[in-house]
Amino acid sequence: MKANLKNRLCSKNAVTLYFITALYLAVSILVYGGWASRHLSSMLISISCYIAMAVSLNLVVGMLGELSLGHAGFMSVGLFAGCLFSIYTVGTLPLIVRLPGAMLLGGSAAALAGLVVGLPALRLKGDYLAIVTLGCGEIIKNVITNLNITGGALGLNTSTIYSGTKTLLPYAIALVFITVLVMMNLKKSKHGRAIMAIRDNRIAAESNGVDVTYYKLVVFVLSAFFAGAAGAIYGHSFANVKAATFDYNMSIEVLVIVVLGGMGSINGAVIAAIALKALPELLRDISDYRMLVYSVLLILIMLLNSSPRFADMKGRWSIGAMYKMLRYGRKAAVETEVSHGHE
Amino acid sequence: MKRTKKTLCALAAAAMLIGCLAGCGSGGKEPAATDGDGSASLLLGGIGPLTGDYANYGTSNRNGAQIAVDEINAAGGVNGFNFTLDFQDSQGNPDSAVAAYGKLMDNGMDVSLGGTFSGETQSIVAAAKADSILVLTATASSKACIEGNDCAFRVCFNDPAQGAASANYIADNNLATKIAVFYASDNDYCVGLYDTFAAECETLGLEVVEVQTFTSSTNTDFSTQINAIKDSGAELVFLPIYAAEASTLLTQASGKLENVVYFGCDGLDGLLTKVSDPALVEGVMMLTPFAANSTDENVQSFVTAYEAAYGTVPDQFAADGYDAIYTIAAALQQAGITSENKDDTFNEKMVAAMTQITVEGVTGTMTWGADGETSKAAQAMIIRDGTTVLYEG
């Protein structure tokens, strides 16, 4: 039916997809056409990886409602597994097979790690789970640093597989799209609803036949998979990667992105990832005060986001509301707002 | 209706975001900027941690380089060029470092000073390969970080060479036969030094009786490691670590480890400024090319200028930064490039000149091979009565 199609084309999920498509289209034109600044093109792969990380963490934090502070650990497992595979096959496989292979392998290795981390999650909740995930991230970091095969403390030498932005961009775009599509579909499906039911009221969900164990594990495995795939690509954009970079600070960075974007909102995670990764770079000119300004902005944004007065203001001054005011006049706009209720 | 509007709004927001990011810089390199008085400017781009945990290393590096830039400009520049230093913050993070490199290229960087740490430098060097720009890192010391790019050179020693040199020095001067090692197992500098040190000790017949490590998460309490070293009966403790952790170790070990000689490498430079009491570091030896109280005229004028500008004694990182700038000046002279004839062959000529010059810097007399490594001598120094002096055996 035509109305149904129109609804789907203009649905919130579709809007997210258009947004991402438009963004990447513009960026690709800039990069391949040679008009992009070096600064911009050197940030792109990193930002794409963080988008994938944020969207996958959103599954755990936003949809399942559990605090996970070890997400960077999954990324590093995927990075090392994927890059090692890539290094060993750099002569034998063409790029178009090697990179997706590295991403798949990295994702699978991370998924395995996610399964192991997810097991304690079955018994723990809230802050206790946060500490366990933090601990798992540190364990992963310690283990990888001490192994010889990953280069140890000197880091993995990835100069043989190092690729520039132009080479990696298509794969990064594919990664982001797949991650976002999977997460969006999951959210709308019965599995997504089950997961959100667990978040809202575990006992009620369980009493309705939702298999909590299964879904909790699925969430950890799936989010770890995409973090691992992101890690594999991330590793290809550097010549030297150390496990020490992927510590709880990075996990917290991704968590901040997810929370800032609004928990459970995929669109929000994407926008917040772009904003929070681009912001320190844009502030480079005030380098001495950069991190200070960043932290102040973070606090202000959180305050504004959470304060009920601002939410009210956001509703009244949003673009949709302003359009209505222009079109229907002030009184009528308020009436339609009241009658439609909140989106 | 509302939803279509939402779609359009999202697209508009996307367009604005892109425009904002893209407008960050121009698409290509700008030609050399000219000052008001007609002299051209050479942009030297440095990258290092200016904020965060390791801020003091990047700041030292930048400050040393800035002193050199100011001195050169005050003396009228080189071949009609004035130097400008643009030092970007990377927080020691390779992600940030590569973005900083991109920004510097947008700003029209002529020569890159690489990164302060080895990890970030390796990625910068890989990114610079496509630009064929001269990369001269002052302080990145891992062997791998300048490999793979013929245009990359370094001012400091590389870690494997230092590790082997330390073992040889200990053997040649009969400092000890039973050695304990204390290092950070998750730091590339320490591990790079330790690996070759241990291998060299084996060939020389020196016995390594105890190896103790720590990590960045456990760098406040060393009591377990100190106890183990005490039990092993070692005569010398090799410290291939940085001065900050060494100061903590020496403070905690005082009174517990008696009759032990401490021996470190260039990372220990600046130890005196870090400890609370100079008596704690009495007798500590280090193999380093830079000594702040050397009587050499060059060194003294550098130290005086640095102290006047920044209020502290310069350390290894600052000295290397200083020498890097003077090396670039020397290469510029050698290549014979002036503000009139600067063209597209600038990078080629600079790289070619690097292997032809000899620089008398504050960290020693340096020449460079095609592999980018420098040959200079390290001296053994010892801390006596609160000052660092040459070790005379």
Add this chain to the structure above:
Amino acid sequence: MIYLVRTLISGLSLGSIYALMALGYTMVYGVAKMLNFAHGDIIMVGAYSIIVAVSQAHLPPLAAVLISVAVCACLGVTVEFLAYRPLRQAPPLNVLITAIGVSYFLQNAALLVFGSEQKAFPAIVSFPSLSVGGVEIDGITLATLAVTAVIMASLTLFISKTRIGKAMRAVSEDKGAAELMGISVNRTITLTFAVGSALAAVASIFFGAAYVYVRPTTGAMPGIKAFTAAVFGGIGSIPGAMLGGIMLGIIEQFSKTYISTLWSDAIVFGVLVLILVVRPTGLLGRKLNEKV
């Protein structure tokens, strides 16, 4: 045998510092139900206050300590008022992120003011060490343990016996009901933060005395370890914080001595994970019954 005792002693040293830091954490969490991620950085500010008071203003040690406690308490109260109070109705994760922002802010402000070079903590207190059967126990360790025990005992008494303590317990159980009973929730939470931050100042004295060197980022890792210790012992439980801290220190030192310093991080956290899996609410945590 003597090695065992020696390792135990060094475990107690490390653990006592963790315990003292964890006390402040757990106190704030117990009452306000929020994780003050900036706690480690308040400790850092306390340490710097003492350094400035003694080394630059040349004040006597006691005055320096009092100033440090006052500075930390004020800082805690200010942070609560500006950053946490507006978010009281918000989901807890939002508050956590704001706390992280505050933590970064404090670190970078300290970096700008004091520079990144380490500063030495003045030797304002010296405690005699004790020699027991050939093993020497550091004076600082004994002092830290003693002070931690005293603080733990007085906090427990304060919470259970005084009116303000009862108010705190009421607020921690149900803010709405507490308000209906005439308790000023705002004042209670402000007081909690003041006490928690004052505890941070005390922790900074012993941290500085034990480890001497302070940098702007000194508070970050110990803050995480204190958080771990508090959760380990059962977050919200004051004796739990002390127990958790000491256990964490002992596990860390034992794994460093008997297994390997290379793997000690992994082992410490591995043990933590195992114990939490076996006892999901921490060692002394209360089992929360979920109501349907």
